[in-house]
Amino acid sequence: MKAVSSFNNASEMLAKVYEPVETEARWQKAWEESRIFHPDPNAPGEPFSVVIPPPNVTGSLHMGHAFNSALIDTIVRFQRLLGKNTLCLPGTDHASIAVQTILERQLKEQGKSKEDLGRKGFLDLAWRWKVQSGGIIVNQMRRLGYSADWQRERFTLDKGLNDAVIEAFVLLHEQGLIYRGEYLVNWCPASNSAVSDLEVETRDVKGSLWYFRYPLKNSSAYLEIATTRPETLLGDVAVAVNPDDKRYKSLVGQKLILPLVGREIFIIADDHVDANFGTGCVKVTPAHDPNDFAIGMRHNLSQVTVIDKNGSMNDMAGIFAGLDRFQARKAVVAAMEAKGLLVKIETYQHSIPYSDRGKVPIEPLLSFQWFVNAEPLALNCREALDTDHLKFVPKRWEKVYRNWLIDIRDWCISRQLWWGHQIPVWFVISETNSQLNEHTPYIVARTSVEALEQARECYGDKIVINQDEDVLDTWFSSGLWPFSTLGWPDSNSADFQCWYPNSTLVTGFDIIFFWVARMTMMASSFTKKMPFKEVYIHGLVRDENNCKMSKSMGNGIDPLVLIDRYGADALRFALVWEVAGAGQDxxxxxxxxxxxxxxxxxxxxxxxxxxxxxxxxxxxxxxxxxxxxxxxxxxxxxxxxxxxxxxxxxxxxxxxxxxxxxxxxxxxxxxxxxxxxxxxxxxxxxxxxxxxxxxxxxxxxxxxxxxxxxxxxxxxxxxxxxxxxxxxxxxxxxxxxxxxxxxxxxxxxxxxxxDNLLEQQFLEFIEAIRIVRNLRTVAGLKPNQFAPVLFVTKRSDLAAVLKESIQDIMSLTRAELVEILWESPELPSCLSGMSGELQVLLPIDGLVDLEALRIRLERDLSKANKEILILINRLDNPNFINKAPEIIVSEAKTNLEQLKIQSAVAQGRLDNILGF
CATH class of the missing domain: 1.10.730.10 (Isoleucyl-tRNA Synthetase; Domain 1)
Structure with missing residues (x-):
């Protein structure tokens, strides 16, 4: 880059018009080429570190990322100016479900599936996507002006981080915190994978509540139940009532005949049942509802699965097998009606869980998955809060974080995907055990070689091992981000020793549970420290309709659009300016x-x-x-x-x-x-x-x-x-x-x-100038007209300031002369203004047409008074006050106060034209 000192003159140094795009690109290149943001862990200075929340490699960033970036880089650059040994580490996340969903959609448009490519071919395609999409994202991050250490850039699937993920899984398993079991999970039929509770978005929908009759065995009587999911009727194994509900107490223990299926099911009593909901009778389907699953566990009920992982009915659904779950709903209702077992249908507003990634309703399904026992990890995090080892800014988010840690469920970490960290588990297959089930032995190891050695040692030579095809939840690897990026599990690495724990985490409140909690739980287990000292929680960027900006909603704005028009600095400043308070949108x-x-x-x-x-x-x-x-x-x-x-x-x-x-x-x-x-x-x-x-x-x-x-x-x-x-x-x-x-x-x-006193005095000087300029405007004086200015005050300090500034006053106000007086003089005609203990006089005799000025001021006064009267009448009208929107009423009150001020000013100016 050309040295600035070689420029010949000022105009060559700085162009007449600032061109942000060219300037920003030049300095971004100069910073990177000079490697000034690539710190040495052995350099002097107090360490300060921030790891950038890794954006998903799913296309491009939107304005929410730009907002987060502006906040992070502002903090980082300030700390660097303080002389700290500052690291800002960038990177991207592989985003298992999101990327695989995009790629499978693209393959479907080509008439193909991932199975057509095979696992290796599909992963090759995914890596090509990562190079393309990741390149776009990194370019956007650079354009935003990140002072990041691009030499240390990481990706959640790179070798170093993959090694860290494997190590973390093995260690948690050795601690007894990872286990495999068949449990009810949130299943996304669109992505054909389990998703965690945190990846479920609850939506309020207008649905229906169907009332059905379930006949008692060997009786003409029946129980009436209400349900929002008729298709799951086929998997019912009981009907539950509240044990204190006198209506049904005598029926507990008796049998019902499940309609359309003919299976005998028991009437049971359980405290979970709300006697006031519906009829007080609840169908129990343990394989398709989390609450029913809990009831089933308490009563040792069987589990009948009638819906497949693709969202269609399976063979256990009988004549409805093969139907989509929502087609089956209609068919079941029609069949119940045909048998005279449909009582009524009510419109019902209720909440439905949707997959945040697949954007379809979640299907609770029984599935063998890998889980983390989260409670011991959460306990460590709660203790860190109690000992002040982790601070939230603003502090109110600490309560949100703590509450979630108190009532925490085990974490389902397996995903039925190919793109991601393949689970480091190998199932032991023999001639007598070729099918995977809950009894299939497995080996947890760091490599396939290590797994084979262990398997042969335990089960002999006549076995083969197959690695679990599932991958880990994306949040498992991103939960290691603050320390895996610094070299962990090598805790002796120079980077880890210097910059861990991170100084600050900057993130939105919407991923406190997704990410912040995951990182603190992982760090507490593997490093025995909280991963950062402070968590700065900011709000979200919303669009003109107050909706959160996101790519999936299609309302996101590519920051490069505004950067190309206004420059990155202008965008950054505008975004940060809008942070009225930490944590607010x-x-x-x-x-x-x-x-x-x-x-x-x-x-x-x-x-x-x-x-x-x-x-x-x-x-x-x-x-x-x-x-x-x-x-x-x-x-x-x-x-x-x-x-x-x-x-x-x-x-x-x-x-x-x-x-x-x-x-x-x-x-x-x-x-x-x-x-x-x-x-x-x-x-x-x-x-x-x-x-x-x-x-x-x-x-x-x-x-x-x-x-x-x-x-x-x-x-x-x-x-x-x-x-x-x-x-x-x-x-x-x-x-x-x-x-x-x-x-x-x-x-x-x-x-x-x-000098606080001087600053106050200078503010009075500024106000005096403003009054003179305002009076000149009222008088209608032209810029080339000079007029005398008189200041009247009994304060000696203020008089001294004005005397010292006479030349400045004359220059700024086009004053013919400036006088500072103790008493107000008698003048034939002038305009005056007051500010505290200062009176400003502008003699206008001979300078303006006084009659024309009087007419203009009277016209302004009359107009203001008429508008005041209209607003007073409106605000005195009860219909307006009670029926108009609050914002309209508030605006009317504000306008009235402003008009009253305008009226008083106009009247004062009329009164101050002496001689009228």
Whole structure:
């Protein structure tokens, strides 16, 4: 990259218009080529580490990822500026179910299936997908400006992480925490795999409640049951009632004849039954309902499975075999009606569990799966909270996390997929045992060679071993992410020793259970430490309809669309600005037809404002070397110099505190307001007169102060807007291209410059200027018209500030003269304004047409009063107050208050035109 110091002049250094896309690409390349984000674990400095939540290799990122990225990189860059040995480790996740679902869908469109390719062929296809999709994602992450160590990039299926997964499985099995059993699991017919409780999305739907008669054996009587799933009737093994329900107490123990099947089933009593729901009689289908499964275990009931894993009815369903489960529902209802056993059908609002990946209703099914006994792991995590070894920001999310750990179920970790970490279990097959069942012996080992050796040692030579075809739940491998990426199970690796535990985890609240809890449970078992010291929980990005952005819903926004239009810095700043409070959702305004965003556009305007401020400084320096400016002589500092340096020190303190405490939105607002308002609107405007002065010392002092402020602003803003600040810092400091703002030290705080009284006085000075400008506007004075300005105050300190600033006041207000008085004079005609203990007078006699001014003010007053009357009448109307939406009523009240203020101002101005 061309060294900035070789530029000939300021205009060559900084173009007239800021071009973010070109600038960002250049600096991203320069950072990576210089490897400044590739830290040495043996380097000095307090370690700070963040592992980036690995996005799924399922196409591309959306705005939710961009939001998370902006927050993470802001934190990381700030910590690096503090001089810490900072690691930001990137990577991607293989996303078993999501990727396999995509690939199987693509194969189906080609008239093929994964079986046609075979396991090896399908995995080859998946790896090609990973290269393509992962490349897109990594490019997006780079475009977002991540200061990540790409040399350490990881993938959850790479060899090192696969070795870690195998080690974790073996260790948990050795601890007795992994077991295999036949249990009721959440089965997704679309992906043909078990899914965990956390991958189930509950939806409220408008369904039906069917009432059926079940005849008693050898009797004309019957029990009436209500169900939302008639198709599971075929698998009923009992009908349950509440033991305290007097209606059915005498029937407990008697037999019913299961309609359509003819099987005899018992009436049982169980406390789970709600006597007030439906008829108080509940059909029990242990093989297809988790609550029924629990009842069946308590009463030692048989388990009859009537639905296959593909969602169709099996041979146990009799004449309904082969039907899709929802077709069977209709057929069963029709058959019951034909036999006179359908009583009625009611509309019923209820919740149905859906597969988060397959997007179809979950089917509870009995299946042999691998499970982790989660309670011992959860106990370790709860103890870590009690001993303050894990902190949540905001703290309220700690309760959510803790509550889930208290009532935790065993974790089903096996998935009936090919893409993923194949379970390191080998079944022992012999001539007498060729079918897999609950009695088939198995070996848990790290390799097939090790498994074969163990199997032969235990069962002799005449055996073969077959590895379990299932893969592990994706969250099993991502649960190891904070330490497997740093070299675990080699706990002696330099990276692990330096950066584990991670300093901070940054993630959304929606995966506290999916991921945060998994990581803490795994870490507690394998490293005996919590995987990170703090967990910063942020909200979600929602669209214009307040829906969570996601690829599956089709409402996601590719961040590159807005980056190409506005730049990554503008997008990052806009997203962070919206963090009103940690853990709260944000809504990103977006015009899908025009690919525009007002909020991002405002951030782009802010970038342009900073650009213009730096370019103004360089252009006026006339190529003077900024490194030779020196420091200002305190005796030469003017009021505005002392004010801006005091404000700079205060903002430095604020920014450091905001960044450190994860109040990133407040940090964005603080630097924005200081830069736009204090620096650009006031100090630079005041500096313009001095820069054009013939007084060398005055000019030099102004430039010295301006450079101090600009340089510190660029450092403080860098975590939020890294590319433009790097470009401007090079432009201002004229350093070689291989020296970077990204790893400069955070600016020292000049606490001696802080002067709270001066800042308050300067605010009064600013307000005085605003009043004069407002009065000029009311009077209708043209910009080239000069008018005298009089300030009246009995406060000596305020009078002194105004006297010191007379030249600035004249420059900023086009004042013909400025006088500071103790008493208000008698004037023929003037406009006046008040601010605290200061009265501002603008004599207008001979400068404006007073009659025309009076007419205009009276017209404004009349208009305001008419609108006030309309709103008062509306708000006095009970129909409006009671029937109008709350937001409309609130808006009317706000408008009324504003109009009253406008009316009072207009009346005051009329009264202050003396002589009328």
């Amino acid at each position: 944000i809504r990103l305004d977006y015009n899908r037809n025009e690919n525009t965003s007002l909020k991002v556009e405002s951030s782009r305007n802010f970038a342009n404002k900073i650009w213009n401020a730096c370019r103004f400084t360089l252009m006026n320096l006339n190529d003077q070397n900024t490194n030779n400016l020196g420091t200002p002589d305190p005796r030469q500092l003017k009021l505005s110099d002392r004010w801006i340096l005091s404000r700079l020190a205060q903002v430095n303190i604020e920014m450091s505190e905001y960044y450190s405490s994860y109040n990133l939105g407040e940090a964005a607002k603080a630097i924005y307001e200081f830069t736009w308002n204090d620096l650009c609107d006031w100090f630079i405007e005041l500096a313009k007169r001095r820069i054009n002065s013939d007084d060398y010392t005055l000019r030099q002092t102004t430039f010295q102060v301006l450079m101090i402020v600009l340089e510190q602003i660029l450092v403080m803003l860098h975590p939020l807007m890294p590319h433009i600040t790097e470009e401007l810092w090079h432009g201002l400091m004229r350093v070689p291209a291989n020296v970077f703002l990204a790893n400069q030290p955070w600016p020292m705080i000049d606490r001696g410059a802080i």
